[in-house]
Amino acid sequence: MEAPIGVIDSGVGGLTVAKEIMRLLPNEKIYYIGDTARCPYGPRPRHEVRNFTWQMAKALERKGIKLLVIACNTATAVALHSLQKYFSVPVIGVVNPGARAAIKNTKRHEVAVLATRGTVESGAYEEAIASLSSSTHVVPLACPTFVPLVESGEYKSSVARGIVHEGLKPLRDESFDTVILGCTHYPILQHYIEEVVGEHVTVLSSAEETAKDVQEILAQRGELAIGTPQHKFFATGSVPIFKDIAEDWLKLEQTEVARIKLTSSD
Incomplete structure (x- = not known):
């Protein structure tokens, strides 16, 4: 199944998880949102983190993802269970x-x-x-x-x-x-x-264990991809800073990064 895997994080940290998914599942396409404008999540109130996490998740839901990874420990702690109840696709945390x-x-x-x-x-x-x-x-x-x-x-x-x-x-x-x-x-x-x-x-x-979970779930559902992936990255803050870090960490020469605006209606 060629639909993308969605990965969300408070910023660039989730790239460490995305990197491991790319290594283990090189045919899978990843759509990634980093909420860099509102990072870090760690000091924020739980209700605020939950709201931001839902905004990112619903934005990727509209892009047709087949699985969602909450690649942020703080967001996982406060929003995983509620997202798992709502979403029709599998949702996993870290x-x-x-x-x-x-x-x-x-x-x-x-x-x-x-x-x-x-x-x-x-x-x-x-x-x-x-x-x-x-x-x-x-x-x-x-x-x-x-x-x-x-x-x-x-x-x-x-x-x-x-x-x-x-x-x-x-x-x-x-x-x-x-x-x-x-x-x-x-x-x-x-x-x-x-x-x-x-x-x-x-x-x-x-990251490694999370990527294994992704592989196992997609294999069980018969949804592993076979094509050549075209990853997409979205940032709520500075695109140049995100792009520099993503290319450095993921060792990608051409990284497609776009600005995304998240609102309470997402």
């Missing part, structure tokens, strides 16, 4: 795949979760991990400086390393053998995060 990845890899049942304030306060990862392993201890840490760093495009600059090291200081006295990057922006900073936690700690994102 929290449960992230929790699965952590449980698969932890040896000591000690997992640190790096996320936005909104995701940490939701308790979504503690709940998801507890449903898989009641014996696993979770150390949550909000990292509010990380998303703005990525969205600005400064993640390759000399200041990025210092910001990441400073943001992870609270982990110094904690015990864990696995880190789950509970925000899809954070894999773009993964090499700096690995510097801090050390080579004995496994650092994971939810």
Whole structure:
């Protein structure tokens, strides 16, 4: 089925999930919306995040998607279940795949979760991990400086390393053998995060497990594509900044990016 897969995020972070879907399913077409004008979602009230997420989802629904990925942990925590009830196509988030990845890899049942304030306060990862392993201890840490760093495009600059090291200081006295990057922006900073936690700690994102879920669902529904995809990206904020980051992260030479306006009527 040649209909696109829809991917939504508060900004550019969901590109880490899109990249893994492209790698695993190279024939699939992706339509992506990044709400860069209103990013970050982490500090926002839950009702506001839910409203923004619905706006993006309905905009992609009108473009005829066959599956929707909420590639934002904060949005997943507050809007996944309501969207699953409403939409006729499958809707998946990134929290449960992230929790699965952590449980698969932890040896000591000690997992640190790096996320936005909104995701940490939701308790979504503690709940998801507890449903898989009641014996696993979770150390949550909000990292509010990380998303703005990525969205600005400064993640390759000399200041990025210092910001990441400073943001992870609270982990110094904690015990864990696995880190789950509970925000899809954070894999773009993964090499700096690995510097801090050390080579004995496994650092994971939810992207790979999420892409596997997409593949499994589409295969079960007989909807896997066979053509040559033409991806489309939409941003509510700066198109040039989004385009630069998308081309850098996805390694695409020609990226079709358009401005999109989302309103409460969407």
